Amino acid sequence: MKPLxxxxxxxxxxxxxxLDATLDALREQRGGLAPCRFERATLDTWIGEVQGVNEQPVxxxxxxxxxxxxxxxxxxxxxDGFAEAVAAAAQRHGAQRVGVFIGTSTAGILETENAYRxxxxxxxxxxxxxxxxxxxxxxxxxxxxxxxxxLQGPAFVISSACSSGAKVFASARRMLAAGxxxxxxxxxxxxxxxxxxxxxxxxxxxxxxxxxxxxxxxxGISIGEAAAFALxxxxxxENDASTPTPDAAxxxxxxxxxxxxxxxxxxxxxxxxxxxxxxxxLASSGxxxxxxDYINLHGTATPSNDAAESCAVKALFDATPCSSTKxxxxxxxxxxxxxxxxxxxxxxxxxxxxxxxxxxxADPALALNYQLTGGPAELRTVLSNSFGFGxxxxxxxxxxxxxxxxxxxxx
Amino acid sequence: xxxxxxxxxxxxLVGPGLNNWADAQDLLAGRAPYVAARTAVPAPAxxxxxxxxxxxxxxxxxxxxxxxxxxxxxxxxxxxxTVFAASGGDGQNCHVICExxxxxxxxxxxxxxxxxxxxxxxxxxxxxxxxxxxxxVLSAYDGSFAAGLLESLCQVAVDGVATLLIAFDTDYPAPMxxxxxxxxxxxxxxxxAPTPGANTLARIDARLTDTPATVLAAPEFxxxxxxxxxxxxxxxxxxxxxxxxxxVVLDYLQDVQLQLDITMLNAMLDNPDGSTQ
Numbered sequence: 001m002k003p004l005x006x007x008x009x010x011x012x013x014x015x016x017x018x019l020d021a022t023l024d025a026l027r028e029q030r031g032g033l034a035p036c037r038f039e040r041a042t043l044d045t046w047i048g049e050v051q052g053v054n055e056q057p058v059x060x061x062x063x064x065x066x067x068x069x070x071x072x073x074x075x076x077x078x079x080d081g082f083a084e085a086v087a088a089a090a091q092r093h094g095a096q097r098v099g100v101f102i103g104t105s106t107a108g109i110l111e112t113e114n115a116y117r118x119x120x121x122x123x124x125x126x127x128x129x130x131x132x133x134x135x136x137x138x139x140x141x142x143x144x145x146x147x148x149x150x151l152q153g154p155a156f157v158i159s160s161a162c163s164s165g166a167k168v169f170a171s172a173r174r175m176l177a178a179g180x181x182x183x184x185x186x187x188x189x190x191x192x193x194x195x196x197x198x199x200x201x202x203x204x205x206x207x208x209x210x211x212x213x214x215x216x217x218x219x220g221i222s223i224g225e226a227a228a229f230a231l232x233x234x235x236x237x238e239n240d241a242s243t244p245t246p247d248a249a250x251x252x253x254x255x256x257x258x259x260x261x262x263x264x265x266x267x268x269x270x271x272x273x274x275x276x277x278x279x280x281x282l283a284s285s286g287x288x289x290x291x292x293d294y295i296n297l298h299g300t301a302t303p304s305n306d307a308a309e310s311c312a313v314k315a316l317f318d319a320t321p322c323s324s325t326k327x328x329x330x331x332x333x334x335x336x337x338x339x340x341x342x343x344x345x346x347x348x349x350x351x352x353x354x355x356x357x358x359x360x361x362a363d364p365a366l367a368l369n370y371q372l373t374g375g376p377a378e379l380r381t382v383l384s385n386s387f388g389f390g391x392x393x394x395x396x397x398x399x400x401x402x403x404x405x406x407x408x409x410x411x
Numbered sequence: 412x413x414x415x416x417x418x419x420x421x422x423x424l425v426g427p428g429l430n431n432w433a434d435a436q437d438l439l440a441g442r443a444p445y446v447a448a449r450t451a452v453p454a455p456a457x458x459x460x461x462x463x464x465x466x467x468x469x470x471x472x473x474x475x476x477x478x479x480x481x482x483x484x485x486x487x488x489x490x491x492x493t494v495f496a497a498s499g500g501d502g503q504n505c506h507v508i509c510e511x512x513x514x515x516x517x518x519x520x521x522x523x524x525x526x527x528x529x530x531x532x533x534x535x536x537x538x539x540x541x542x543x544x545x546x547x548v549l550s551a552y553d554g555s556f557a558a559g560l561l562e563s564l565c566q567v568a569v570d571g572v573a574t575l576l577i578a579f580d581t582d583y584p585a586p587m588x589x590x591x592x593x594x595x596x597x598x599x600x601x602x603x604a605p606t607p608g609a610n611t612l613a614r615i616d617a618r619l620t621d622t623p624a625t626v627l628a629a630p631e632f633x634x635x636x637x638x639x640x641x642x643x644x645x646x647x648x649x650x651x652x653x654x655x656x657x658x659v660v661l662d663y664l665q666d667v668q669l670q671l672d673i674t675m676l677n678a679m680l681d682n683p684d685g686s687t688q
Contacts, residue, residue: 179412199524390534
C-alpha cells in the first residue's frame with residue numbers, strides 16, 4: 001500500500017489528557033486503573049476512568065449531542081492542537097475533501113440507560129430532552145466530530161467491537177486511495193457505561209484486580225475509556241523534494257484485516273484470524289517479520305485471548321519485543337485500536353518502548369519476549385494489534401519516515 | 412483518482428411484503444400487485460441449532476439477505492469480503508438491555524450482551540459461512556446504506572475484491588419507537604465485483620453529490636424508503652427491478668448524497684466499452 005502520514009495525533013485516556021501526559025505515564029510506568037465506582041455499577045472490578053469528563057459540556061451550538069461519549073470526544077480533540085491541525089487541513093483541502101471515520105462500540109448509550117430510569121410512570125415515555133440520534137445512535141460519534149469541525153466529506157462510524165478504532169484507518173486508506181478525500185480524521189471514542197460493564201461481567205471476563213496482560217495469573221479485563229484521533233493524509237511521493245516528510249514523522253505503512261469465523265465471544269484457539277491480519281499487514285507494507293521492532297499487543301488479559309494472540313505472534317515472529325499497554329489504560333474497547341495506534345506513533349516519535357505494566361510474571365507458557373520494563377529503544381517500525389468480539393481482527397503497521405536511524409537516508 | 416465503479420451480480424431482499432428478490436422484482440416493477448404485510452424474517456438454516464436459538468431479528472435478517480445474494484452470485488460465500496451497514500441493529504435486544512440495566516438487579520444475560528454488539532451479524536455470518544475475509548461494520552444513521560455502499564465500492568475499486576454488502580435495520584419497541592420510529596424490518600444485500608462476469612446484472616458508477624435523493628413514484632414504496640434506513644436503497648433496487656438504465660441519488664448525510672449511474676447488462680452489451688452514454 002502507499003504509505004499515509006499521521007500529520008497529527010492525540011490521545012486521552014485514564015493515563016492522561018494529551019500526548020505529554022500519556023508519554024509521562026508510559027515513561028514512569030504509571031497506570032490509571034482504579035476500583036470501579038462508576039454510576040450504579042456494583043461490580044468487583046477495576047476501571048480506567050478519565051477524570052473530569054463530565055465537567056465540560058459539549059460546545060453550546062452542539063448541545064443536542066451532549067453526553068459522556070461526546071464530552072470525552074471533545075476533551076480528546078481539544079488536546080495537542082489537534083483541532084487547529086484539522087482546521088488547517090480543511091483550509092488546505094476544502095471541508096468537502098476531509099472525511100471522518102470514528103470507531104466506537106457503545107457511543108452514548110449511557111444516555112439511554114439513564115433515560116430508561118426516568119420514563120414517565122404513566123405512559124412509559126422517555127424524557128423529552130433525550131436525543132437518540134445525537135447520543136445513542138452509533139453514528140453520533142462521527143456526526144459530533146464532523147459537526148465540531150464543520151467538515152463536509154464522507155463520514156461513518158465503524159462499530160466492530162474492539163477492532164473498531166483500528167479499522168477506521170483501513171477505511172480511510174481506501175477513501176484516500178480512491179481519491180474521494182484528501183485527508184481523514186480517524187479515531188476511536190468509547191466511554192464507560194453499564195451495558196459494557198454488566199455485559200462483560202455476564203461473560204465472566206472482568207478481572208477483580210487491575211488487569212495483568214500476559215501474566216501467569218491474568219484474570220480478565222479492566223474496562224477503560226478513551227478518545228484518540230489521528231489526521232491522515234497521503235505521503236508525498238518519494239521523488240517529491242518540494243514537501244519532504246520529516247524523518248521523525250510517523251507513517252501508516254501496512255494494514256491487515258480478517259475474520260476468525262469461529263465463535264462470537266471466544267477467539268480462535270490458535271489465533272488463525274489474528275495471524276492472517278498480521279501477515280496481511282506485513283505483506284501490504286513489504287516489510288518482513290524481522291523488520292518489526294515492537295508489537296503493541298491486543299493483550300486484553302483474559303486467559304484465552306492472550307493465549308490465542310501468543311500463538312499467532314509466535315507463528316510469525318522470533319522474539320520481537322512486545323507488550324500490551326492495557327495494563328496501564330484498561331481495555332478501551334471501540335477506542336482501543338485508535339488509542340494504541342497513537343501509542344505506537346508516540347513510541348516511534350519518542351524512540352521509547354512502552355512496558356506492559358501490572359504484569360509481574362510473564363506467562364512462560366505464552367513464550368513471548370514480553371517487556372516488563374520500558375525504556376529507550378531504536379524503533380523503526382511498530383505493529384499494533386486489535387482483535388474483537390465476533391472474531392474481527394485488524395493489525396496496523398506504523399513506521400518512522402526516516403526509517404534508518406543512523407545514517408540519515410530512508411531505507 | 413480511481414473510478415468508483417462496480418458490477419452488481421446479485422441482490423438479496425427481505426422487507427414488508429417483500430419475501431425475496433425474485434418476487435420483489437415483479438412487485439417493484441409493477442408487474443405484480445404489491446400486498447402490504449409485516450416483514451417475515453426466515454430462520455437462519457446455516458447456523459448450528461444452538462447458535463440459531465440465540466439470534467435475534469437483526470442477525471436473522473442479515474443472514475437471510477446475505478445468503479440470497481451470495482447464492483445469486485454463484486460465488487462461494489467464504490470468498491467474499493463483507494460490509495455490514497445498519498443504523499441501530501437489533502432494536503428489541505437493545506430495549507431489553509436498557510430495561511434490565513434500569514432495574515435493581517441489572518444482571519444481563521451473556522446472550523443478550525453478545526447479540527447487542529453492532530457486529531453480531533458479521534460474527535454470525537463468518538461463523539455460518541466460514542468466511543475469514545475482512546468484514547467491516549458501519550453506521551451512518553439514515554445514510555447507513557449509502558455509507559455501506561461507499562465502503563463496498565472502495566473495497567471493489569481500490570482493493571479489487573468482490574464484496575458482499577448487507578444493510579438492514581429492525582424496529583424498536585416502545586418507548587424507543589417514539590424517538591426512533593422504524594415501522595418494520597428491512598434488509599438488502601448486494602454482491603459487487605470489480606469486473607463483469609456471467610452473473611452480472613448491472614454496472615454502477617458512483618460519486619458524491621449535493622442533489623436530493625430520488626423519490627419513488629409508487630407511494631407505498633416511497634413510504635417504505637423513508638421508514639427504514641436500509642430501505643434508502645430502494646431507488647437502486649427499483650431501477651434494477653425495472654431493468655432500467657438510470658441515474659439515481661441515495662440518501663447519505665444531510666449535506667452529501669450518493670449518486671449512482673446504473674447501466675443494465677443489456678445496455679452494456681449494446682455498448683461494450685462500458686460507457687454509460
